[in-house]
Amino acid sequence: MSKKGYSLPKFWGGYDHYDENGKKIGTSEPNWFGGFNEYDNDHKKVGYSTPNWVGGYNEYDNSGKKTGESNPNFWGGFDHLDANGKKESTSEPSLLGGYNNNDPKRRTTGTSDPVTFPYQALNGQHPQPGAVEDKSGGEGCYIATCVYGSYDCPQVWTLRRFRDETLKQHALGRAFVRVYYAVSPTLVRRFGHTKRFQRFWRGRLDRLVQRLNAKDVKDT
Numbered sequence: 001m002s003k004k005g006y007s008l009p010k011f012w013g014g015y016d017h018y019d020e021n022g023k024k025i026g027t028s029e030p031n032w033f034g035g036f037n038e039y040d041n042d043h044k045k046v047g048y049s050t051p052n053w054v055g056g057y058n059e060y061d062n063s064g065k066k067t068g069e070s071n072p073n074f075w076g077g078f079d080h081l082d083a084n085g086k087k088e089s090t091s092e093p094s095l096l097g098g099y100n101n102n103d104p105k106r107r108t109t110g111t112s113d114p115v116t117f118p119y120q121a122l123n124g125q126h127p128q129p130g131a132v133e134d135k136s137g138g139e140g141c142y143i144a145t146c147v148y149g150s151y152d153c154p155q156v157w158t159l160r161r162f163r164d165e166t167l168k169q170h171a172l173g174r175a176f177v178r179v180y181y182a183v184s185p186t187l188v189r190r191f192g193h194t195k196r197f198q199r200f201w202r203g204r205l206d207r208l209v210q211r212l213n214a215k216d217v218k219d220t
Helices: 142-148 154-165 171-191 195-214
Strands: 005-009 015-019 024-030 036-040 045-051 057-061 066-072 078-082 087-093 099-102 108-112
Touching (some): 142 171, 142 195, 154 195, 171 195
Antiparallel strands (some): 045 057, 057 066, 066 078
């Protein structure tokens, strides 16, 4: 089961979007209307979203034609509708802190974890929780990405390989990974922009990466 992609928060607000191989495919940036402008990887605007009266978002292509909307539902998630108001899918909070993605009949089609900010395809739609089908349970290195500024840099690749090839191979390591991904999103959202947070983690991560590289953990 493949992972379709993930999104990570930008330092100045918004999200960078990546495919399942870590290649950047677009960006969502806050706009003056309280929604998001959507851009492809060449930073060409492809659509935008605006808040609607029910607390969700209306989505439009770059010509201003409505392509859909996402509205809060009774379950604490979102209903995703097409341009004609027909429900296409829903996302509902899961017990692990992510979202279950369901078809209109509430049959689960995929899941997303709380670390890999899920997003909708770049067709003018605002990134909403649970919009991407993610059945892999894949995770990003949240704090490391914040500190080094890229999900794809050598240091983060080293840490990702250590996580996948070492920590996840035994029960204690898997427990540590689960706790880390339960806590780190909140830490980054609240403190990731501060110099103290950056200094605290940069030194520790640099030393860990050096030790892992010395043990032949690959950085690509």
